[in-house]
Amino acid sequence: MIFSMLSKLAHQAGFTTVGELDTAGLRFSPEVRAMCAADRCGKYNKSWSCPPACGTPEEIAQKAARYSRGLLVQTTGIMADDFDWEAIRQVEQLHKKQFDTLVRQVKYLVPHCLPMGCGVCTxxxxxTYPDKPCRFPGKVYPSMEACGLLVSEVCQLAGVPYYYGSRTITYTSCILMNERENDHGNCKRTL
Ligand code: SF4
Incomplete structure (x- = not known):
């Protein structure tokens, strides 16, 4: 019931694709985290939202184990060519804005949940990292990759595509929660 309501809210927020997933299939992998440590994006150890500050994949997996379900959302946009950085930036900004809106709405309905976004917090x-505390600690979430999730694998779990064809760009985020709020902390799945 809550999921059909949240799916509706996600579509209303503007996401192009919405899926549901069973968290039992999630793998929080140190190998994916190692890609962050390779620092190809130049953000490793530069933000409270990124590794190492966001916690280890093991710590995140422990938090995730409290939840049985997840809502996965995507924003897909069209690029003029493969180097259309402006379109890529716009789609990323739009996705983050939509995700902030959705997380606010979900937290109102389901206070215990675990959002995982895309990219570094902007x-x-x-x-302020690392000299002062984060200015908005309650509004910051790590990216799915920073948590150790392989996004393509999570898309497969949710039954949605990871790639929508040439000249498209897609950003993906998810929120883990329980079907019933009272199930928080009682989820018995093993890691
Ligand atoms: S909210 Fe500001 S201080 Fe906190 S992680 Fe994001 S950019 Fe850094």
Whole structure:
């Protein structure tokens, strides 16, 4: 019941694709986290939302084990060519804005949940990391990759595509929760 309501909210927020997943299939892998440590994006150890500050995959897996279901959302946009950085930036910004809206709505209905976004947190012009505490600790979530999730694998779990064809760009995020709020902390699945 709650999931059909949240799916509706996600579509209303503007996401192009919405899926549901069973968290039993999630793998929080140190290998995926190692890609962050390779620092190809230049954000490793530069934000409270990114590794190592966001916690180890083992710590995140322990938090995730409290939840049995997940809502996966995507924003897909069209690029003029493979190097259309402006379109890529716009779609990323739109996705993050939509995800912030959805997380606010979900937290209102399901206070115990675990959001995992995409990319580094861009809420502040300059992150306070590591000298001062995060300015908005309740509004920051790590990316799915930073948590050790392989996004393509999670898309498969949710039964939605990871790739929508040439000249498309897609950003993906998810929120883990329980069908019933009272199930928080009682989820018995093993890691
Ligand atoms: S909210 Fe600001 S201080 Fe906190 S992680 Fe994001 S950019 Fe850094």
């Amino acid at each position: 809420r502040c012009r300059r992150c």
